[in-house]
Amino acid sequence: MSAGAPLIHARGLVKTFGELRAVDAIDFDVQPGEAFGFLGPNGAGKSSTMRMIGCVSPPSGGTLRVLGLDPLRDGPAIRGRLGVVPQQDTLDNELTVRENLIVYGRYFGLSRSEVRARAQRLLEFVQLDERANSKVEPLSGGMKRRLTIARSLVNEPDLMLLDEPTTGLDPQARHAVWDRLFRLKQRGVTLVLTTHYMDEAEQLCDRLVIMDRGTIAEEGSPAELIRRLSTREVVELRFPGEVPAVEAHAFNGQVARIDVLPDRLLLYTDDGDALVPVAHERLRPQSVLVRRSTLEDVFLRLTGRTLID
């Protein structure tokens, strides 16, 4: 592969299931060494896209190249260079931690001695070496995730695909997983991940796309997206009873947009401190909080606050 060629190249990529267009003509490129995120609510098409990249779901239309190869024709060759962390664990609970690594390494055709050596190094990397000979069954969710990450590294992949790597984990376990992913990123491993956690995307991703209903709504770095699609700060006003009705233009251009929630008003502004006295006087809130805009504000603005099930 020539230098600078993208590791993943997608143009007009489509995936349909019967009538449903799960992925509806998306374009994106992932560059070597980058941490790239797919962000979106459930059903946005993130996992379908990941499965197509992972060569276990044939695209219904468009162009897809992974590592410069065609997933339809070169699936085994591509998969040999991928490290996949699926959304649902595929560990064998009855085998030991070490056996799970060894048997997986053997799928890639590694010799027994090589796979043993790598298993030991990887168990140390994810801090599971003390549990090497324990069965997988009793491990915590976070340990299983770390084992799955270790397993996905056994073939020393050029590209890692992580589908919701920390969903369902407690905060300690999430940070432990992030910590390992940071280290991989530092080593220059290309990461592609899906998530619906905004903090995860802000922590890990150099660049991301926000998906909604099978299409890409926005693309950029987390900071860029916040700058472009939200204001610098948000003033949150809490009210004990009814939230007063108020329009953004009532603030003489100080407020770009207002979100009305059941107990709160969110005023999107570039200068929160300047807005606070005005808001206090006008609306008499119970409490006021000034905070910086986050990716979550961008996300909710783009994909709406309504539940998607």
Added chain:
Amino acid sequence: MAYALRSYEYWLMSYRRVWRGSIVSSVLNPVLYLSALGIGLGKLVNRGGSGLGVPYLDFVAPGMLAAVCMQVAVFESSWPVRAAIRWTRQYHAMLATPLRVRDLVAGHQLWVVTRVAAVAAVYLAVLWGFGAIRSPLALVALPVAVLLGLAFTAPVSAYSAHVESDNGLTVLFRFGVTPMFLFSGTFFPLSRLPQGIREVAYATPLWHGVDLMRHLTLGTATFWPSVGHAAYLAAWGAAGLFLAHRAYTRRLVT
């Protein structure tokens, strides 16, 4: 083939945690069955003038051998296939590596016929110990066991991957395996069955396995009928492999 061996290794590794119990039962079962049926029940049958031409033990032993090959093959390709799709999700793990659907199918089938061959070898040794083997042709029963195993494991794998719920497997055992076990010439000749049912029994792969193995252990096998039986079993195996590949693909590559 090399790729299929990699998935074969998984089944071998997961067998290692149950092999002790498994070996005990593969020796104990034939001893118990042959004592009860061949010797116990056989005494009554022989006294009544069975018309079989051979002692009942010699008649029923190869029937049991074929039936146990079927049971092992069906068992190893029913729940384990569903587990690898739904519970351990090991097929999904394999498909995230260079392995292809055909390697999953081939590796698993290879493992099942290995199990069948091992159980058949133990069975044959026990049969020999009971004096139920009348001809060195009985050694040919070992490759026949592999063929019989394939005739079951391949279509059953296809079925297990295809059915939507575990109920489908219960149905398979209740209406497929158990009747076949009882009525495919295992315990009595098919000529005792009423017409209509007899024809169905002749069509089952188990009967072809039973008849072939019986002629081999009794030393009465002739060339062309034996080839016919083997070809029939091979046809079930081949059709099963084709269907298994299709069912796996539909289930795993979506």
